[in-house]
Amino acid sequence: MTRYKIHIEYEGTNLVGWQKQKNGISIQEILENALFKLTGEKKIIQGAGRTDAGVHALNQVAHFDIEKKIKIDALRDGLNFHIKNLYKKVKISILKCKKVEKNFNARFNAKERTYLYKILDRRSPPAIQNKKVWHVKKKLDEKLMKKAAKALEGKHDFTSFRSIECQAKSPIKTINSIKIIRKSSEIEIWIKAKSFLHNQVRIIAGTLMMVGKAKWKKKDIERALKAKKRDAAGQTAPAWGLFLYSVKY
Numbered sequence: 557m558t559r560y561k562i563h564i565e566y567e568g569t570n571l572v573g574w575q576k577q578k579n580g581i582s583i584q585e586i587l588e589n590a591l592f593k594l595t596g597e598k599k600i601i602q603g604a605g606r607t608d609a610g611v612h613a614l615n616q617v618a619h620f621d622i623e624k625k626i627k628i629d630a631l632r633d634g635l636n637f638h639i640k641n642l643y644k645k646v647k648i649s650i651l652k653c654k655k656v657e658k659n660f661n662a663r664f665n666a667k668e669r670t671y672l673y674k675i676l677d678r679r680s681p682p683a684i685q686n687k688k689v690w691h692v693k694k695k696l697d698e699k700l701m702k703k704a705a706k707a708l709e710g711k712h713d714f715t716s717f718r719s720i721e722c723q724a725k726s727p728i729k730t731i732n733s734i735k736i737i738r739k740s741s742e743i744e745i746w747i748k749a750k751s752f753l754h755n756q757v758r759i760i761a762g763t764l765m766m767v768g769k770a771k772w773k774k775k776d777i778e779r780a781l782k783a784k785k786r787d788a789a790g791q792t793a794p795a796w797g798l799f800l801y802s803v804k805y
Contacts, residue, residue, distance in 0.1 A: 560656065568609065575603075591638075593641075602662050604800075614802070615801060621658075671746075675745070697769075700768060704764060716789040718756050729752065745764060759790065
């Protein structure tokens with residue numbers, strides 16, 4: 557039995573997210589079906605992050621065990637072939653794969669995850685970037701957003717910034733950094749942490765958007781943190797603006 561680590565890029569549009577569910581097709585299900593076609597082995601593929609429905613990934617990481625002897629390149633190319641053959645309209649690509657130690661775990665060995673949230677703040681709607689950015693018609697003040705984001709860095713109780721359906725035992729998380737970068741009519745929100753609560757990044761993005769509109773200030777975010785109530789923070793930003801950018805081990 558050999559354990560493999562794979563890096564995956566995917567468009568989450570029209571998929572129910574990473575984890576297998578009964579209400580639609582997931583990335584995990586697609587990969588496991590492709591692996592079965594390639595190897596004849598029914599295996600569970602463990603991902604580093606359980607991205608939600610509609611969320612994209614530029615470099616998701618996962619692992620699995622198989623008994624079949626197969627070369628690295630053949631495994632990558634074979635998975636890509638069967639993904640395309642089984643699911644014509646799905647956009648998923650295995651970027652690379654490698655053999656790893658048997659105790660490697662894509663989820664629990666991760667030291668840091670980086671998420672990117674994209675906001676397009678112009679009057680005209682996106683064409684090429686449709687379902688890849690959150691379209692906000694009013695121009696946002698990224699300088700105010702940068703200042704307010706500092707209140708969220710570090711270790712906090714993020715009860716106000718997680719979904720009411722979040723199943724994490726503790727709301728306490730540590731955000732390593734939040735960077736706000738403007739690129740023409742697009743604002744990028746880069747967030748790094750070891751792990752995140754359910755919808756945490758999207759709620760942070762939704763809250764910072766309000767700051768960008770000058771409806772909130774840094775002190776309002778500080779107040780929301782202290783409130784420890786979901787309705788104390790901003791809206792949950794749409795899933796399609798979010799990308800799992802990388803996972804560090």
